Amino acid sequence: MTRSLSFRAAIVSIALFAVFIAAWHLATRGTGTAVDMDPEYAKLMGATATQGKSAMPGPLDVAKVLWQHLNQPFYDKGPNDKGVGIQLGYSLARVLTGYFLAVIVAIPIGFLIGMSPLMSRALDPFIQVLKPISPLAWMPLALYTIKDSSLSAIFVIFICSVWPMLLNTAFGVSAVRKEWLNVARTLEVGPVRRAFTVILPAAAPTILTGMRISIGIAWLVIVAAEMLVGGTGIGYFVWNEWNNLQVVNVINAILLIGIVGMILDQILAWFQRLVTFPE
């Protein structure tokens, strides 16, 4: 008897997850021997040195703290103690602002490049040079010119989101089937109407692919950017908890970053399915 593929895949996923958690649990179980010493000194040294516990938190510790975070995501007890919900909110706000600015810039320019062979050739050297630059390399320049760390982070998101969208839009627009353009030409459809009724729908799946790549990159970059600019955001949270040696919080943050990234990607995937047409 064979069950559906997705059912069997789910079984395997759960099994792999269980194996991973078990291995993690076993690896972080305390194995050292407890040393008998002065209680005051033991307190200073921490449980790792004195009780034989691993410095790496186990899955149960992480789950316990995660539960606390999820119960109280939005507390605010000063600059260095905010709930993960607030920190994720800051990061999302920066990512979405930078990302939408990039959409506004990249899609029209992509259209221009895709429709005009002249502009395509003329802008190509700039794009080729600017594209491979790590977005974080812009950070000092952004900080110096914008003079605001939060806006600089948004700029970095903007600059890293622009390229995949720009290139995909240009490619999608230039690859619109000639026969569809000929249909519009024989119907005497003007350039603006043609752009919106033929080129945009035809290129939409490719444009959305670029947008999906961009949101992924933006979410990758925001963590690093916030580690640099500090103050707020999930990236800053990770770095701050590392400085506090709260590895359990670092692991929690990693988990949350992954989940939020997945949700962003799935939202874009949903939009992509919406505009994709079967031929």
Add this chain to the structure above:
Amino acid sequence: MPDRFISIEAIAKRYPAPAGGVTTIFENLWLPMARGEFVCVIGHSGCGKTTVLNILAGLDTPTDGAVIVDGQAIEGPSLDRAVIFQGHSLLPWRSVMGNVAYAVTSKWRNWSSAQVQAQAQKFIDLVGLTGSEHKKPSELSGGMKQRVGIARALSIDPKILLMDEPFSALDALTRGTLQDEVRRICQETGQTVFMITHDVDEAIYLADRIVLMTNGPGAVLAEIVENPLPKERSRTEFHKHPLYYAVRNHIIDFLVERSRTFTKENPTFDPRHVPLIRPGVAEPVVVAGNGDTLSTSLPGESPSKTGVNALSTRQSIANA
């Protein structure tokens, strides 16, 4: 003066050859067409048939010459000339109704959506797609897609219908049904049609005149065959007409043999006066150059200017 609704005048298409020099696809084509006439062009691949059609559509420009439609030279595409493309060319993100309505709104910009819907529905019904209005092209069979293409082309009420092998991708049964419908619709609406085909029977069934092109490069219009079959013909009976085989054999002989050798064997061929052939029961004979039948002869032009071959054949008819 006889109606000269479309006039193809001395058009040529040349491309720069990769090795330098020039490749001539076709040269010095002349063809007049009357209003309401159904003309089929037959020729081998690469003779430039599609280019001629694209020039008529305004999608391509000739290197030389011009096409005059209704007294005006063609300058780009026009809603007066509808094209039915070889691949159906439907916009896949639009439904059947959406595709036809797109054409209707392009023609009548200020129509209300109810008017647009009504016009589109009329032509969807005409091609027999009632009930499939909301289907996407991907949900349709090849024949149904081509029907949508026909509905879209007709819905804008064109003066001329241009068809580029519209049925070549269809199975024989669907092709037959669609040929019947195109024939019916064109007769009802008195449409002027320029159609490219590879299918000799299709040409005989549909066309009033069949234009034969020689092989490219350097293709010319070799002959215009006047279809001797009556205007009223039926799919089941037309091949029993006494002149059917004469026409068919003449065209097939041309395609098999003479399309290759025509230019060599007729060095004095005058492309301006393409022989008009009316295949009879016996041997096909030239009855006139098309310049004589469809236009008043131009001043300063004597019959001696026409090709020697055509002339001699014509004289032999006169003697007979």
